[in-house]
Amino acid sequence: MNEQKRYFSRELLIWYRANRRDLPWRRQQNPYYTWVSEIMLQQTRVDTVIPYFHRFLEKFPTVEALADAPEEEVLKAWEGLGYYSRARNLQAAAREVKEQYGGQVPDDKQKVSSLKGVGPYTTGAIMSIAFNRPVPAVDGNVMRVLSRYFRLHDDIAKPSTRVNIEYLAEELIPEGCASDFNQALMELGALICTPKSPACLICPVMEHCAGRIAGEELVLPIKTKAKPPKPEQRYAALIVGTGAHAGKVLVRQRPATGLLARMWELPHMLVPKQAGLIGMNDDAAMDMLRGAMLSEGVQVKPYERWVDAEHTFSHIHWRMRVFLCEPLAADAASIFKQVAGDHETEYRWISPEDMEQLAFPNLFLKLINDYFKTSLQTIG
Ligand code: SF4
Incomplete structure (x- = not known):
């Protein structure tokens, strides 16, 4: 040496x-x-x-x-x-x-x-x-x-x-x-x-x-840049319960494999590239979201833009627009019983206390907590 x-x-x-x-x-x-x-x-x-x-x-x-x-x-x-x-x-x-x-x-x-x-x-x-x-x-x-x-x-x-x-x-x-x-x-x-x-x-x-x-302490180390995360635009549904589920929010569990496997989230959809997030007006966006929810057996009516949020994973960047939605089925509990495709997606109504039991990625944790906070303030 x-x-x-x-x-x-x-x-x-x-x-x-x-x-x-x-x-x-x-x-x-x-x-x-x-x-x-x-x-x-x-x-x-x-x-x-x-x-x-x-x-x-x-x-x-x-x-x-x-x-x-x-x-x-x-x-x-x-x-x-x-x-x-x-x-x-x-x-x-x-x-x-x-x-x-x-x-x-x-x-x-x-x-x-x-x-x-x-x-x-x-x-x-x-x-x-x-x-x-x-x-x-x-x-x-x-x-x-x-x-x-x-x-x-x-x-x-x-x-x-x-x-x-x-x-x-x-x-x-x-x-x-x-x-x-x-x-x-x-x-x-x-x-x-x-x-x-x-x-x-x-x-x-x-x-x-x-x-x-050599005066190179800020030049070194040499590192070629990694590819920037791929941008994805998404619409999410914040579905607020009525009747027996008043005050609760509907969440779904992610599939058993892939990104954020088995964690809980607000239901959301990937917006096709050509539609864009900013370019599309809210009516068209809500229509698209309603259709996407229906394809999972969830009948809802999006009625108002609530908030925009962003999150970067290592390789994907999500830009998310969240819409407030009301459940349409007469019995709100049944709106998520029929599930399209060959896999079952689990949906649950949750109250603020239930947040302690389920694991959420940061993005949704913040969104749902913010919603509960604001709705409790409104009630108070
Ligand atoms: S801080 Fe780093 S660059 Fe500066 S003298 Fe120490 S090892 Fe060298």
Whole structure:
């Protein structure tokens, strides 16, 4: 190992041991805690994750508890964190760990990496943080730090670059210190060598940082742009109950596979591209929505535009226009009994209290809560 590398590993470790943040998953060495925290931290900020982490472990304190829980409960505990396939995969993998390894996360790189939803980064994080094994954990933060420090100009969006950086990161792990060193790298990326404003002047490895010396700390890492999310326009129906269902809202469950599988939502439809969202007047839009609802056996009359909302998933951007609707069938409960096609879509009338039982994606959680808030204020 050359001096630039030795210096990096040594100084980083010293800095980390003096400055590490007190994070709940660091308070005790428990592979299950490390695993849950690493899955939650994917695409999500530390501050956001902390309360979720506490609640999740209170509800599911062990691998077995998670494995045995109904999926609905797990999704509910994840509600608001987004990327729900993470929660589903985590539970599926917890079941594997329960059945195949007696509920103990195995101290074995191959076995850990074969668990559902556990990719090379998470494998490295679990093996190093929880078991102190010298396995690199390379994510976007680590690639940024190492690209800058070693002044690497390879495109970090390419898998071959990641593989090369993994070799480099592995070589840098000081003997017997994998847990602290990998966390130190992550910590440096999170606190000092940040994407837009690296704090080089207080960085523990600035002296030998080739990117900084070349004045390229803001140029690196090189990353080709991912494709922007595909825009989709949607009309949604906020169907307000009458009679026995007065004050309730009709929600439906998403299919068992695909985006946001089995979560609950307001019924909505994809607007054909040529129709457009902005170009279409509300009467035509409400007509289209009425027809789409009817094709699912739900007879409603949209009568007024309520609100516009947007949400970006990793690959799709939804622009949604929500219309208030009234149920048309004489018995409002029966409006969703006949379901078109060969699959059954479940619909339910829900009150504000029922929101506690069902898991909603953020977009709908906010819309429905907003509706209940406004309607209660109106009544009050
Ligand atoms: S000196 Fe600057 S660019 Fe280099 S690792 Fe430190 S913060 Fe990043």
